[in-house]
Amino acid sequence: MxxxxxxxxxxxxxxxxxxxxxxxxxxxxxxxxxxxxxxxxxxxxxxxxxxxxxxxxxxxxxxxxxxxxxxxxxxxxxxxxxxxxxxxxxxxxxxxxxxxxxxxxxxxxxxxxxxxxxxATTRRTYERELLAERRRAERNATRVRLLQELVVSCAAIEHAEQIAGPIVQIGGEAFAAARTGVWLLDPAEAALRPLHPDGDLVSLDDPGPEARAAARLEVVRHTGEDGARIVAPLLADLRVLGVVSFMFTADQSFDDGEIELMRTIGRQAGQALDRIRLLEETTRRAWQSGFLARLSRNLDETVGCNGRARRLVELLVPDVADYAQIDLAPAGEPAWRAAAPTDGRDAAGWTIPHDVRATVHAAGRAGPVTAVPLISTDGRRAMVLPLRARNTVLGTLLLVAGDVAAAGNIGPEFLADLAYRAGLSLDNARLAERDREVAHTLQRSLLAGQWPKDPRYRVVTAYRPAVHSLEVGGDWYDVFATSAESVGIVVGDVVGRGLHAASAMGQLRSAVRALATARDGPAEVLRHMDDFVASFAAGQMTTLAYAELALDTGELRYACAGHPPPLLVQPGGVPSFLWGARSGPLGATAAGRGRREAALTVPRGSRLLMYTDGLVERRGERLHQRLDRLAALAAEHWQTPLASLAGTLSDGMLPGEGGHDDMCLLALDYADAPPFRADVPARMSELAGLRAALDRWLGAQGIGDYDRFGIVLATAEAVANSIEHGYGLDESRTVNVLAQVDDDVVAVRVADAGQWRPPRSALQRGRGLALIGRLMDDLVIDRGSGTTVLMRRRFGDQARRR
Missing domain, CATH: 3.30.450.20 (PAS domain)
Incomplete structure (x- = not known):
């Protein structure tokens, strides 16, 4: 063992x-x-x-x-x-x-x-490694969460400038960066433009880390006196769109995982930025297409070159610019301008230097439309573009940069398209105006021009062509003497348009004149016109209203062949349509044997309105409503001076450029004598012209020299008092003078809107009024919001027996 x-x-x-x-x-x-x-x-x-x-x-x-x-x-x-x-x-x-x-x-x-x-060395080492792995896992989970939040935040961004917010947030949370800056690439300037307010523009040739990261497409580390920076490029399909710089107050070491996270942030932000840029481009293209389509539609709906130019500047401000100005002349003051209501700066017209204008015109003649930059005295950026069409430069378009332009909706291609469309639209309007002017000149040449001269009546007319028509039409009016004591009035409308209708209108007008001199009355005139159009096909179905007025008695005889009824406005503004003596259009089989006429006595001071259907017919409105409107307007303006009555009524019935059909309007004022009206500027030098004009008018009324002298002197004195005492010699004001003859009395009204100041001395008090009182039979002074002087003087035998 x-x-x-x-x-x-x-x-x-x-x-x-x-x-x-x-x-x-x-x-x-x-x-x-x-x-x-x-x-x-x-x-x-x-x-x-x-x-x-x-x-x-x-x-x-x-x-x-x-x-x-x-x-x-x-x-x-x-x-x-x-x-x-x-x-x-x-x-x-x-x-x-x-x-x-x-x-x-x-x-x-x-x-x-x-x-x-x-x-416990081995055990503690294991525990430390286990703790490190746990912390690494926690950091990775945090990074994944931050990247997910970055993706979600970037998905909700609509503008490139908003990309900085999520990146700055992740820089603070993931790396504890003291500051995080974002720069976006501006290809036009070959530089990086900062998104933070205290950042500087960085050229791509700059030796700094931002430019190096953009050039190398890789993360760049940099340590300087101000601390450490790690710059990552914003990439999308190997295209650099910008850089993000994480800045630290002291030098720090980062492991490969953190560097890779920075690189990943750059890629994620770059892809989001690329998506935003595509969305912005799509939105920009849609906005531009919508705006240009709306611009073309609005310009096409506006008649006339001037109207289109005004409409153009209204559309450009403020959607495209804070200020817009169009000049269709090679030189001189701008013709149309508009400024944004929110722009508190001076909206007066800009003066484009002659060299800039010459450059723009030369560029427009040379080829494609290009903008020429211009800087104002207050530092605002502007651009001047040529308005070009059919190899001709019509003028210039000035645009002052606005908020929308800063947002990126405005670019060279858009401006070129805008200027081309505007120039073509203005040129089309110019050509259309020329064609319309030719047509309307022919139309006016076919209408009667000179009326018989007689102090017992006055006539004004208005002719307004259809908005979309460039041809001559068949509407006409005429006034002629049927005898020494009567006058004939006719308004007619030939069916159709063009030269055939205009030719028919001329022949029908001549036929009415010739038949009216037979003095058979309106009904007989229409019957003879039926016989005339029986062999004249172009005149068939013509509508016509014909009336004869006895100037001494006021007897009015009239007949209507399928035409809208005349409107009589009696003194005091009482309107009434003349619905009697109606029958069918000329050449109608049933109407030819039933022509009849009606008669009534017209009081002096009445007005007779005759018109074509273009005045009272309008799409979407009933005819009786339009007739009621015409009667109401005529009653409202019964005291309006005859010279402006036709325009006032046509504007009230057809606001804007006109309706869908031609319109003729004839207004006859039946009075003993037309009144004298004058708006005298508040200058003493104007009194000579007033005295001469009033003396001529009084002479035309048969008033003798002695009476004319007194009336003219009294009126001039009253006007002088208004100029001196009412307006204090303020030359921007006017004094209104109205003179009328009623039997053997001349009534004069002198009115001002000023506040009379007291006389400067006792010698000055009442001298002018005393003179007026001696010259006139009656004198009334009314002082309210202004001062009105009413004067009356008898003339002739009654004056001599005073």
Whole structure:
């Protein structure tokens, strides 16, 4: 049998045990220590004898021993598996697990502490690695979460400038960056444009890390006096769209995972930015297409070159620019301009330098439309474009940069398309106006021009062509003398348009004149016209209203052949349609044998309106409603001067450019004599012209020299008083003068809207009014919001018998 190994002594077992043994006094003083502990720590027994165990702990473990282990040991009598760090003799650390047992002495008082120390280096290393992996996993989870949040945030972004927000947030949370900056590539300027307010424009030739990252398409690290920066490019399909710079106050080290995260952020943000750019481009294209379509539609619906130019500037402001100006002339003042209502700066017309205008015109003649930049005196950016059509430069379009332009909706291609469409539309309107002018000149040449001169009546007319028509039409009016004491009035409408209708209109007008001189009356005129059109096919189905007015008695005889009824407005503004004597159009089989006429007496001061159906017919409205409107307008304006009555009524019935059909309107004022009206500017030099005009008018009324002198002198004195006392010689004001003849009395009304100041001296008081009182029979002064002077003077035999 093999020999048994010799037994180890207790001292050997203690000294070479696989753990460290220490015997301590209750205050921690080392009494005894085994060899194993000495080998682990590198101390000798002499170095440890008499020292307190707290002295060889690492700082953290020493504090923990004094605050936790020692109190627990005295309370519980033992502590187990306490993690501690001992400081070796060479300064390194020994990770250990400590058990301690407090043994009492013979008297029952604490006498000895038995401490066992187990080497936990391997275990602590494993724990540290496990903790590091756990922290790495937590960081990765955080990074994944931040990347997911970045993707979600970027998906909701609509404008490229908004990309900075999510990137700045992730820079702070993921890397604790002191600042995070984002720059976007501006290809036009070959530079990186910052999205943060305190950033600077970075040229792609700059040696800094931002330009290097954009050029290399890779993450760049940089350390400088202001700290460290890590710059990642914003990439989409290997195209750089910008860079993101994570800035730190001090140099820091980052592992490969963190660098890869920065690279991933750049790729994710770049893809989001590329999507945003595509969305912005799609939105921009849609906006541009919609705006240009709306522009073309609105311009096509506007008649006339001037109207289209005005409409164009209204459409451009503020959607395209804060200010727009069109000049269709090679030089001179701008013809049309518009400014944004929210723009508080001066909206006066800009003066385009002659060299700029010449450059724009030359560029427009040379080829494609290009904008010429212009800087105003207040620093606003502007551009001038040529308005070009059919190889001709019509003028210039000035646009002052606005908010929409800054947002990116405006670009060179859009401006070129805008200027081309505008120029073509204006040129089409110009050509259409020329054609319309030719047609309407022919139309007017076919209408009657000169009326018989007679102080007992006056006539005004209005002719308005259809909006969309460029041809001559068949509407006409005419006034002619049927005898020395009567006048014939006719308004007619030939079916159709063009030269055939205009030719028929001319022949029918001549036929009415010729037949009316036979003095057979309106009904006979229409019957003869039926015979005339029986062999004249172009005149068939013509509508016509014909009337004869006896100037001495006021008897009016009339007949209507399928035509709208004449409107009579009696003194006081009482309107009534003349519905009598109606029959069918000329040439109608049933109407030819039933022509009849009606008669009534027209009071002096009445007005007779005759018109074609273009005045009262309008799509979407009933005819009786339009007739009621015409009657109401005529009653409302019964005192309107005849010279402006036709225009006032046609504008009220056909606001804008006109209706869908031609319109003729004839207004006859039946009065003893037309009144004298004058708006005299408040200048003493104007009195000579007033005196001459009033004297001529009084002479035309058969008033003698003696009476004319007194009336003219009194009127001039009243006007002079208004100029001096009412307006204080303010030349921007006017004095209204109205003179009328009623039997053997001349009534004069002088009115101003000023506030009369008191006379400057007693000699000046009342001198002018006294003179007027001597010259006129009646004098009334009404002072209200202004001053009105009413004067009357009899003339002729009645005046001599005063």
């Amino acid at each position: 093999p020999a048994e190994p010799p037994e180890d002594s207790a001292e050997d077992l203690y000294d070479s045990a696989p753990c460290g043994y220490l015997s301590l006094r209750p205050d921690g003083t080392i009494v005894r220590v085994n060899r194993t502990f000495l080998d682990w720590t590198g101390y000798s027994r002499e170095q440890l004898a008499g020292r307190r165990v707290q002295e060889i702990y690492a700082a953290g473990s020493r504090i923990f021993h004094e605050t936790h282990v020692a109190p627990l040991l005295h309370i519980q009598g033992e502590v187990r598996e306490i993690a501690a760090e001992f400081r070796r003799a060479d300064g390194t650390r020994l990770d250990a697990l400590v058990n301690a047992l407090l043994r009492d002495g013979p008297a029952g008082t604490p006498a000895t502490v038995r401490m066992t120390v187990f080497d």
